[in-house]
Amino acid sequence: MKTDQLRQTYLDFFKSKAHRAYSSDSLVPHDDPSLLFTGAGMNQFKPYFLGLKKDVARATSCQKCLRTADLDRVGKTAYHHSFFEMLGNFSFGDYFKEEAIAFAWEFVTKALNFPKEKLWVSVYQEDDEAFAIWRDKIGVPEVRIVRMGAEDNFWPSNAPKDGPNGPCGPCSEIYVGEIPGKGVEIWNLVFTQFDRQSDGSLVPLPQKNIDTGMGLERVSAVMQGVDSNFDTDNFVRLRAELKKLLKEGSNDRSRENAVMDHIRAVVFSIADGALPSNEGRGYVIRKIIRLGADHLMKAGALEPGSFSKLVPAVVSIYGHVYPEIADRQKTITGILENEEKSFLEILRTRVPALTEEFRSGKNPAELAFRYYDTFGVPVETIAACAESVGIKYSKEEFEKLLEEQRQRSRDSSKIAGEIFGNKGIFELIEGLPNTEFLGYTGMAGDGKVLRVVRGQTAVDALKEGEEGLVFFDKSPFYAESGGQIGDTGFFEGCGAKARVEDVQWIEKCAAHKVFVEKGTLKANMPMKMTVHEDRRGDVAKNHTATHLLHSALRKVLGDHVKQSGSLVAKDYLRFDFTHFKAVDAAQLAEVESLVNGEVKKDVKLDKRVLSKERAMKEGAMAFFGEKYGDEVRVVTIGDFSKELCGGTHLDSTGQIGLFKIVSESSIQAGVRRLEAVTGRWAEDYVKARENEVEEMAKLFGAKNDAGDVLRRTKEIRAKVDGLKGILEGRTLESLRRGYEAALAKAPETGGARVLKMVSRDATPDLFQKVFSHLKGQKTPFVALWQCGAEGKVTFAVGATDELVKKGFNAGKVVKEMAAVVGGNGGGRPDFAVGGGKDASKAAEALAKGESLALEVMR
Numbered sequence: 001m002k003t004d005q006l007r008q009t010y011l012d013f014f015k016s017k018a019h020r021a022y023s024s025d026s027l028v029p030h031d032d033p034s035l036l037f038t039g040a041g042m043n044q045f046k047p048y049f050l051g052l053k054k055d056v057a058r059a060t061s062c063q064k065c066l067r068t069a070d071l072d073r074v075g076k077t078a079y080h081h082s083f084f085e086m087l088g089n090f091s092f093g094d095y096f097k098e099e100a101i102a103f104a105w106e107f108v109t110k111a112l113n114f115p116k117e118k119l120w121v122s123v124y125q126e127d128d129e130a131f132a133i134w135r136d137k138i139g140v141p142e143v144r145i146v147r148m149g150a151e152d153n154f155w156p157s158n159a160p161k162d163g164p165n166g167p168c169g170p171c172s173e174i175y176v177g178e179i180p181g182k183g184v185e186i187w188n189l190v191f192t193q194f195d196r197q198s199d200g201s202l203v204p205l206p207q208k209n210i211d212t213g214m215g216l217e218r219v220s221a222v223m224q225g226v227d228s229n230f231d232t233d234n235f236v237r238l239r240a241e242l243k244k245l246l247k248e249g250s251n252d253r254s255r256e257n258a259v260m261d262h263i264r265a266v267v268f269s270i271a272d273g274a275l276p277s278n279e280g281r282g283y284v285i286r287k288i289i290r291l292g293a294d295h296l297m298k299a300g301a302l303e304p305g306s307f308s309k310l311v312p313a314v315v316s317i318y319g320h321v322y323p324e325i326a327d328r329q330k331t332i333t334g335i336l337e338n339e340e341k342s343f344l345e346i347l348r349t350r351v352p353a354l355t356e357e358f359r360s361g362k363n364p365a366e367l368a369f370r371y372y373d374t375f376g377v378p379v380e381t382i383a384a385c386a387e388s389v390g391i392k393y394s395k396e397e398f399e400k401l402l403e404e405q406r407q408r409s410r411d412s413s414k415i416a417g418e419i420f421g422n423k424g425i426f427e428l429i430e431g432l433p434n435t436e437f438l439g440y441t442g443m444a445g446d447g448k449v450l451r452v453v454r455g456q457t458a459v460d461a462l463k464e465g466e467e468g469l470v471f472f473d474k475s476p477f478y479a480e481s482g483g484q485i486g487d488t489g490f491f492e493g494c495g496a497k498a499r500v501e502d503v504q505w506i507e508k509c510a511a512h513k514v515f516v517e518k519g520t521l522k523a524n525m526p527m528k529m530t531v532h533e534d535r536r537g538d539v540a541k542n543h544t545a546t547h548l549l550h551s552a553l554r555k556v557l558g559d560h561v562k563q564s565g566s567l568v569a570k571d572y573l574r575f576d577f578t579h580f581k582a583v584d585a586a587q588l589a590e591v592e593s594l595v596n597g598e599v600k601k602d603v604k605l606d607k608r609v610l611s612k613e614r615a616m617k618e619g620a621m622a623f624f625g626e627k628y629g630d631e632v633r634v635v636t637i638g639d640f641s642k643e644l645c646g647g648t649h650l651d652s653t654g655q656i657g658l659f660k661i662v663s664e665s666s667i668q669a670g671v672r673r674l675e676a677v678t679g680r681w682a683e684d685y686v687k688a689r690e691n692e693v694e695e696m697a698k699l700f701g702a703k704n705d706a707g708d709v710l711r712r713t714k715e716i717r718a719k720v721d722g723l724k725g726i727l728e729g730r731t732l733e734s735l736r737r738g739y740e741a742a743l744a745k746a747p748e749t750g751g752a753r754v755l756k757m758v759s760r761d762a763t764p765d766l767f768q769k770v771f772s773h774l775k776g777q778k779t780p781f782v783a784l785w786q787c788g789a790e791g792k793v794t795f796a797v798g799a800t801d802e803l804v805k806k807g808f809n810a811g812k813v814v815k816e817m818a819a820v821v822g823g824n825g826g827g828r829p830d831f832a833v834g835g836g837k838d839a840s841k842a843a844e845a846l847a848k849g850e851s852l853a854l855e856v857m858r
Contacts, residue, residue: 001112001220001223001224002220002224002233003216003217003220003232003234004321006112006216006219006220007062007085007087007216007321009111009112010060010062010087010107010111010214011060011061011062011087013107013111014058014060014089014103015060017058017089017103018058019058019059019060019089019090020056020058020059020060021059021060021061022044022059022060022061023061024061024062024063024064024085024322025038025043025044025061025063025064026038026064026272026273027064027065027066027268027269027272027274028269028272028273028274028281029043036281036284037065037066037269037274037281037284038063038064038065038066039065039066039067040063040065040086040088040211040213041061041062041063041065041086041087041088041090041211041213042088042090042211043063044061044063045059045090045092046426047426047507048090048092048209049092049167049192049209049211050426051092051093051206051207052426052427052429052430052507053507054092054093056092057091057092057093057094058089058090058091058092058094058095059089059090059092060087060088060089060090061087061088061090062086062087062088062216063085063086063088064083064085064268064272064322065083065084065085065086066082066083066265066268066269067081067082067084068082068284068287068288071287071288071291072402074257074258074261074262075230075254075255075256075257075258075259075261075295076254076257076258078221078227078228078229078230079184079215079217079218079221079228079229081217081229081261082261082262082265082288083261083264083265083268083269084215084216084217085215085216085217086213086214086215086216087213087214087215087216087219088211088212088213088214089103089210089212090209090210090211090212091209091210092207092209093207093208093209095210096193096208096210097129097130097133097172097191097210098133098137099210100189100191100210100212101130101133101134101137101138101172101189102137102138104174104187104189104212105138105140105174108174108186108187112219112223114176116140117178118176118177118178119140119144119174119175119176119177120140120144120145120146120175120177120180120181120183121134121140121144121145121146121173121174121175122145122146122147122148122152122153122171122172122173122175123145123146123147123148123153123170123171123172124147124148124150124153124154124170124171124172125147125148125149125150125153126170127153127170127172127191130170130172130191131145131147134172143180144180145180146180146181152171153170153171153172153173154168154169154170154171155168155169155170155171155188155190155192155211156168159196160196160200160202161200163196163200164196165195165196165198166195166196167192167194167195167196167205167209168192168194168195168196168202169190169191169192169193169194170190170191170193171188171189171190171191172188172189172191173185173187173188173189174186174187174189176222184218184221184222185218186214186215186218186219186222187212187213187214188212188213188214189210189212190210190211190212190213191208191210192205192208192209192210192211193205193208193209217229217232220232220233220234228257230253230256230257230260230261234317234318235260237313237316237317238260238263238264238310238313238314238317239256239260241310241312241313242256242259242260242296242310242313245296245301245302245306245309245310246299246300246301246302247300247301247302249300250299250300252298252299252300255295255296255298255299256295256299258291258292258295259292259295259296259299259307259310260310262288262289262291262292262295263292263307263310263311263313263314264314264318265288266285266288266289266292266332266336267311267314267315267325267332268318268322268325269281269285269288270285270328270331270332270335270336271322271324271325271327271328271332272324273564275335275564275668275669275670275671276289276335276339276668276669277668277669282668286339286376287376289307289336289339289340289343290339290343290346290376290378291376291378292307293305293307293339293340293343293344294343294378294381298378298380304340304344305337305340305341305344307336307340308333308336308337308340311329311332311333311336312329312333315329327562328560328562328578330558330559330560331560331562331578331670334560334578334580334670335578335580335669335670338580338669338670339669342669343376346375346376346377347377347381350371350375350377351377351381353815353824354367354371354377354382354385355385355388355389356812356815356816358385358386358389358391359389359391360819364386364391364392364393364394365393365394365395365397365398365401366397366401367393368382368386368393368398369398369401369402369405372402373402373405425456425506426506426507428451428453428456428458428469428506428511429451429471429506429507429509429511432450432451432471432509433450433473433509434507434508434509435471435472435473435474435475435479435508435509435510436473436474436475437474437475437476437478437479437510438474438475438476439475439476439477439478439487439531439536439648440607440648442476443476443489443530443531443533443536444476444528444529444530444531445474445475445476445529446474446526446527446528446529447472447473447474447475447491447526447527447529448472448473448474448524448525448526448527449470449471449472449521449522449523449524449525449526449527450471450472450473450523450524451470451471451523452468452469452470452471452521452522452523453468453469453470453471453511454466454467454468455468460522460523461520461521461522462498462514462516462520462521463516463520464516464517464519464520465516466515466516467513467514467515467516468513468514468516469511469512469513469514470498470511470512470514470521471509471510471511471512472510472512472527472529475503475510475512475529476529476530476531477489477500477503477510477512477529477531478503478531478536478647478648479503479504479505479510479511480502480503480504480505481505481646481647482566482568482645482646482647483546483565483566483567483568483647484539484543484568484647484648485502485539485567485568485569485570486502486503486504487500487503487531487532487535487536487539488500488501488502488531488532488535489529489530489531489532490517490529490530491514491527491528491529491530492527492528493525493526493527493528494519494525494526494527495518495519495520496516496518496519496520496521496525496527497516497517497518497519498514498515498516498517498521499514499515499517500512500513500514500529501513501514501515535570536648537655538570538571538678538679538680538681539569539570539648540648540649540650540655541650541655541656541657541678541679542568542569542570542572542573542676542678543568543573543645543647543648543649544605544637544649544650544653544655544656545573545595545656545659545676545678546568546573546575547635547637547641547643547645547649548594548595548598548599548637548640548641548653548659549573549575549591549595549674549676550563550575550621550641550643551637551640551641552591552594552595553575553577553591553674555594556587556590556591556594557579557583557587560578560579561577561578561579562577562578563575563576563577564576564577564578564671568647571677571681572662572675572676572677572681573675573676573677573678574673574674574675575673575674575675575676576667576671576672576673577672577673577674578670578671578672579670579671579672580670582664582666582672583664583672583674588661588664591661592659592660592661595659596658596659598637598638598640598653599653599654599656599657599658599659600654601653601654602652602653602654603637603638603640603652603653603654604638604651604652605635605636605637605649605650605651605652605653606634606635606636606637607633607634607635607636607649608633608634608636609631609632609633609634610631610632610634611630611631611632612628612629612630612631612632612644615632615634615644618634618642619642620632620634620636620642620643620644621642621643621644622643622644628644632644633646635647635649637653656678656679657678657679657680657682657683658678658679658682658683658686659676659677659678659682660677660678660682660685660686661674661676662675662676662677662685663675696713700712700713700716732766732769732770735759735762735766735770736773736774738757739755739757739770739774739783740774740777742755742757743774743777743779743781743783746781748779749854749857749858750857750858751779751780751857752779752780752781752782752800752802752803752857753779753780753781753782754781754782754784754850754853754854754857755781755782755783755784756784756846756849756850757783757784757785757786758785758786758787758842758846759785759786759787760786760787760788762785762787763787764785764787764794764796764833767783767785767787767796767798768796768798768831771783771796771798771831774798775798775800775801777800780800780802780803781799781800781803782797782798782799782800782803782808782849782853782856782857783796783797783798783799784796784797784817784846784849784850785797785798786842786845786846788835788839788842792835792836792837792839793821793835793837793838793839793842793845794833794834794835795814795817795818795825795833795834795835795845795846795849796814796831796832796833797810797813797814797817797827797831797832797833797849798810798830798831799829799830799831799853800830801830803853803856803857804829804830806856806857807856808829808853808856809829810827810828810829810830810831811825811826811827811828811829811832813832813849813852813853814826814827814832814833814834814849815832815834816848816849816852817834817846817848817849818834818835818836818845819836820836820838820841820844820845820848821835821836821837821838821839821841821842821845822836822837822838822841823835823836823837824836
């Protein structure tokens with residue numbers, strides 16, 4: 001059975017058992033900032049597991065997952081992956097052990113046709129109930145039911161002894177293997193039935209849940225009769241494309257396996273918005289990219305930097321199931337290309353730096369780990385650097401540091417600790433209905449107080465002068481979502497009045513952050529609610545303009561532009577989007593013109609609720625990071641823009657008034673940021689710029705218009721450049737005379753001289769010009785210069801050709817000098833520049849340079 005067929009067979013089977021099939025959630029969790037990545041199918045169902053949402057009792061999904069605690073094992077084993085697909089079926093207080101076990105057995109023996117005699121099962125050693133179900137209800141012989149300890153058959157692993165506290169339960173696993181105790185685990189059934197307490201006791205949960213996980217790749221391998229996941233049909237196709245990038249005869253299967261795993265991981269992660277950076281999930285993605293690129297080179301790549309060439313193959317294999325990777329193929333490819341270039345530069349620069357640091361006497365194991373963990377230098381490369389300078393480092397100490405880092409990673413991604421980590425905030429809305437939003441049709445409305453909260457606790461009342469959260473059955477206040485900030489305003493009734501300072505969603509309940517100005521707030525009080533109209537209007541201008549901006553960018557820069565984040569505030573908008581280079585002034589002007597063109601047309605906005613399927617067929621674009629239900633709100637602006645959006649908008653584009661871009665910048669590799677203003681804020685911005693031109697005109701004695709100010713500015717700049725040239729010439733001549741005199745007096749060692757000079761106001765460029773002049777001297781010499789400003793110290797080192805031939809290297813010397821002052825440097829063997837921030841050690845650094853020069857001279 002092919003992988004695609006297996007995936008669909010599983011989902012169809014559980015749909016036939018009254019399970020609602022869910023699409024895979026994003027690899028970047030939307031509602032849980034404590035999780036770096038989605039690591040299990042259960043993640044998106046957190047509110048159901050907690051019993052806070054009850055509209056669905058049974059669910060099934062095929063979830064994209066990423067786990068990165070053991071990246072070094074990927075490719076070396078038959079089944080280990082960082083990225084994988086997890087099939088799962090879930091029950092939220094509905095069926096429990098007997099039905100879950102029966103469903104599983106029916107699926108593997110009938111839908112997949114596994115012979116019963118080639119299957120065995122495991123249960124938790126104390127779970128007599130599951131044992132009896134397998135034996136008495138399903139008919140599995142006792143000899144094919146194996147009891148295992150809490151480390152293997154409890155979720156989380158060994159939770160009764162080690163924790164964490166919270167929901168947990170025993171597991172039962174299905175194995176393919178003729179001999180009980182040996183074989184391949186294909187399915188894990190978790191019976192979540194206990195709430196672990198701080199004292200280690202297991203208290204029965206009021207709602208018992210089922211959470212299962214079946215690795216798609218692993219089951220595919222068993223179904224297809226191959227020994228490794230990496231030999232299943234999808235990997236066979238991917239390997240065929242990989243082979244085209246390798247030299248003829250290359251056959252390093254473990255590295256090829258790692259390359260195939262890592263390219264899948266980064267393609268899916270970047271498509272879901274996890275972009276490479278130096279921290280958090282971005283750091284993890286960057287590390288996987290570098291590992292993949294390195295494995296590819298060592299597997300026999302025809303040329304470095306070929307990792308990104310595998311993106312089309314991944315899209316071809318998986319794009320029909322996960323269309324987001326096809327939609328963002330160009331973006332993903334561009335980001336990988338940039339990351340590979342950066343990695344190759346690291347290999348070019350950091351490897352020589354590590355070699356030098358190994359010579360410095362620092363702890364080599366700590367150096368090895370730092371270069372591996374911080375810069376992504378591969379372990380084999382680190383070992384080669386150490387060997388090249390005759391250094392041996394403790395592999396045991398390196399592995400200890402590495403294991404400590406792995407443990408930190410595991411601790412930070414423990415599913416159990418994090419999946420229920422926000423339980424407290426969900427308890428605030430337990431039993432509450434979804435808040436009905438009234439704000440699409442007006443700025444005011446009537447609502448009833450359902451619950452008041454102070455701190456993290458529901459209370460009977462909020463009194464005058466107190467702050468807290470208030471939940472209503474209905475509200476005209478928009479809760480922050482989709483980048484749009486929450487509304488402010490006030491509500492009053494029953495002798496009480498409160499100021500609304502912010503509104504946030506907790507699931508589908510709007511939490512109104514309030515300050516009670518008068519009276520007492522209690523549940524069941526009816527309230528008249530009023531939104532600050534001017535503020536909402538300004539926000540709506542920016543939100544509608546954001547939609548226009550998104551479409552304009554795609555028209556000017558290309559269809560690869562996708563939203564990567566946004567902020568819609570009252571005074572400005574911020575829009576992050578995928579693009580690989582700065583947007584130049586002409587392009588910005590064209591984007592701005594397109595948006596203002598739509599403003600001038602005063603186009604009416606069409607806002608409709610459609611099925612998600614119909615909306616996507618009509619070409620509606622989804623904003624990044626949003627989670628959409630079966631029905632969606634579509635905001636259409638003529639034939640210019642069509643977006644899925646739940647935010648508040650204008651009635652027509654003319655209400656924007658004016659749109660003005662105020663800045664464009666880079667926020668990370670492949671992602672740009674635009675900030676803009678609209679309406680009165682745009683008018684204020686333009687007026688402020690006009691005032692600045694007027695002030696400049698006064699300063700320069702120009703007419704009060706931009707053209708004349710520009711002309712006068714150019715004239716003044718030309719004069720300044722002329723004066724700088726004259727000053728530099730005089731300074732250069734003065735330095736030449738001073739250095740010639742100093743060089744003549746410098747003592748000789750081995751027929752050469754060392755010149756040390758400090759010129760605080762000079763620059764390395766001037767030093768180089770002086771050095772070029774001095775090289776005409778008959779006596780070979782090394783010149784060591786120091787300058788500095790604002791606490792920094794800069795060095796320049798020059799050496800004549802005779803000394804370079806003897807082995808002097810200015811680049812290496814300046815690097816060691818810079819290290820003394822806490823910096824770095826480098827350059828050619830005959831001239832190099834470096835520096836650092838610790839100016840107090842400048843004299844020590846000069847002495848270090850002199851010592852290194854004298855070693856060569858002797």
